[in-house]
Amino acid sequence: MGVRKHLQRVHLKGWQRLSFPKWPIDTTVDILLEKLLALSIRSAQMKSIPFIWFWPEGANACSIMTHDVETEKGVAFSSSLMAIDREFGIPASFQIVPEERYHVSQEYLDSIRQRGFEVNIQDLNHDGHLFKDHKIFEKRVARINEYATQFNAAGFRSAVLYRNQAWYDLLEFAYDMSVPNVAHLDPQRGGCCTVMPYFVGKILELPVTMTQDYSLFYILKDYSLALWKQQVEVILQKHGLINVIVHPDYLDGNRATKVYKELLSFLAELRRNQNVWVTLPGEVNRWWRERNKMELVCQNGCWQVEGPGSERARVAFASLEGDRLTYTIQQRSETDNSGGRGTYPKRQECYPRNEI
Ligand SMILES: [Zn+2]
Structure with missing residues (x-):
């Protein structure tokens, strides 16, 4: 992680001067x-x-919470994280790396589903090379698709939000969540510039519209809700999708957990007072496809x-x-x-x- 941090700082130099995406x-x-x-x-x-109307029952906007499990530590903390989420009544999905990073047992997958949470696939082995060239991608995507069947997962996210949507026709998933709205703090820059779901061929893209916990806590060194609230305000104005990534690996009874609980409380408040539909990515996918037809x-x-x-x-x-x-x-x-x-x-x- 130290090396990743260092590289990211060097790479990120001058990001504040980027004017597009905003x-x-x-x-x-x-x-x-x-x-x-x-x-x-x-x-x-x-x-x-x-x-x-964009959302069911006339909801003003929509919100999904997504947890990317990066290491064994994240696997071990998943159960506690589900308990925290449930305390606030916030459902969430877990994106699981199928190979190399940690052992994925059927019991682990069942423990997520049995508590009303969702399982999605995260990359193949999380080495950052998935989109390096088409040959590698072809080989890996075949395995990724097999894991989707094995894990009974309909959603996908790549490692570190690397992406090449021109190749998505090979992914056998209903929805993807690998495209940031604005990626100034991610290794692959750019962004999709929308807060709404959209189709890429047959795949529904659910854009990541909020700054990741990693970027907020470790790059910006910000342990407050200020930036997230600023983003939510814009998303609400456009009746869009709040899509957050929080890693169980970085929450260990510290400052980050406190801020995370504040975020959950804020999302519950949005549901109560602003008619925001707080749901699972799979439910957004179901609704958006139905609406489309x-x-x-x-x-x-x-x-x-x-x-x-x-x-x-x-x-x-x-x-x-x-x-x-x-x-x-x-x-x-x-x-x-x-x-x-x-x-x-x-x-x-x-x-x-x-x-x-
Ligand atoms: Zn990841």
């Missing part, structure tokens, strides 16, 4: 999509555009959502207040007798005309 969180793609939506509203001369249909002057899972969906309207895009979520009728198909009580024209 630190500590970049929403360039989200802003671009908002602009397109605003242009569509204007050019079609409509008052508003209906769409299927749902259809917005107009029936008898009412917009409704159809398709599997639509009982959790809400119709929303995007409209313009001056140049600002605003959203309104249509509330469900309390006496909804549509049998869960999701009709809405308020009759209105399906294509509202511009009143200007």
